[in-house]
Amino acid sequence: MRSAPLSHLATHEVSNQPEVRGDIDLWTSDPVLRETAALAGAQTQTLADYGCTMGRSEMREAGREANANPPRLELFDRGGRRLDEVRFHPDYHRLMEASQSAGYAAIAWEGQPGGHATHAAMVYLASQVEPGHCCPMTMTYAAIPALSADSAIAADWRPKLMARCYDPTVTPIGEKRAATLGMAMTEKQSGSDVRANSTIARRDRDHWRLKGHKWFCSAPMSDGFLTLAQAPGGLTCFLLPRWLEGERNAIHLMRLKDKLGNKANASSEVEFHDALAYQLGGEGDGVRTIIEMVHHTRLDTAMAPAGLMRAALAEAHHWVQHRSTFQRRLIDQPLMRAVLADLVLDWEGSLTLGLRVAQAFDSNDPADRAFARIGVALAKFLANKRCPVVVVEAMEVLGGMGYVEETGLPLLYREAPLNGIWEGSGNVICLDILRSLARDPLAAEKLKAELVAARGADARYDAALTEHAARWPALPPEAEARWYAERTAHMLTASLLIRKGPAAVADMYTATRLAGDSGRIPGAIAAGEVGGVLARLGGT
Structure with a gap:
């Protein structure tokens, strides 16, 4: 008997594949953000509006297009005149307009309560959609x-930097509706040791001329840059305007960096050829002047990984809710639930700690300001060590699909290491933590108070607190700085979750991060009932 021909059988019926997610309200679908933002005193209506805007499918598509069509360098015009400009895809400008108009760079300085907490939450939201466009706004x-x-410099520049609009035109600051500022500090021979910078500044009447090479310049189409150079009185901070009246400043773009990720954003090498610059702060006080900028950029590098983790987990959660294997949905399978619950702890812990630190940025109380200095370093360190792990595990949840660009997970994977490098890599941050605690007794006192505040609510936490004090009655030796930073950051996060978070999350975080009731691989936990933790993923 002849078998039936196969030509009539369908070859591309799609089943057991989740539907495309479409519009996503990044605010209403995220219960953790809503709760922690309210606790931090953030402007929740602003965040609701921004989360709704950024979660729309056309904005997420704009993010994909901006990454698929990276910026390109145009050094000269057709006649051979220097341009030193970067051309961006239109969707990059669209993202910049949406975020700047919402107040990303400005809202912290507008005088309303909760400005820094609101800004920090906006970093978290923007990073879920397209992280690259955050760089020039964060610098600003x-x-x-x-x-x-x-x-005098502040009077000219501050109103343009705080304008709630976006103006990418090539024109001097006085003619612009809005402006952005970048940073150019790193030199190839010195890296984090900026005091070894070799760029030279020479006086020219009421301004200066800079000559030198910068190995990394963030967002080279910014309207100005803060940079460091060696003046006769020592390392000094300068503001370089990008565009001058009737001419271009002598800032030459040598090449764009070919980076692992952050593709929509341009990073470059630059040379200053007697570029005009204005002194900012005292001669020889360069590090002291620019450190305030670094302090605030660190807040963003603590918040962005929480956003990346959220985006990765949202994709993974959507997949397991709508994908079945062996006659069961993936979300109903105990081992999958254990993995996701474990990852939720890293994400929620990072967001909770990050917004608590942002709340301290908003305070005028000296103790809170001291806590902001130490807390932002701890938050940045821990969040960025967990972020790559969470993104990789989320990719694995989708199997082979997680390795496909259409899911957005490869973009998040390439982005995951970056914030751990920006504004001080892991060792730099850990050493800064030790220096801060040694030099600032108020920071040490406030950190201890935050840890002790959770005592008495959980015996496992109390035991960990006692162990921590016994292990490090004073500051640890340098070789233990990472261990100390990790343990302290986990303790601080657990303290916040115990006092302010849901019981299910606080219980599991304390058990797995402090009490040792887990392995070192995500999902290697005594899971038990994880429903309360998984519920934190919300409507993803």
């Missing part, structure tokens, strides 16, 4: 307090 946000070192 962080540069504003550094300008206070010179009232």
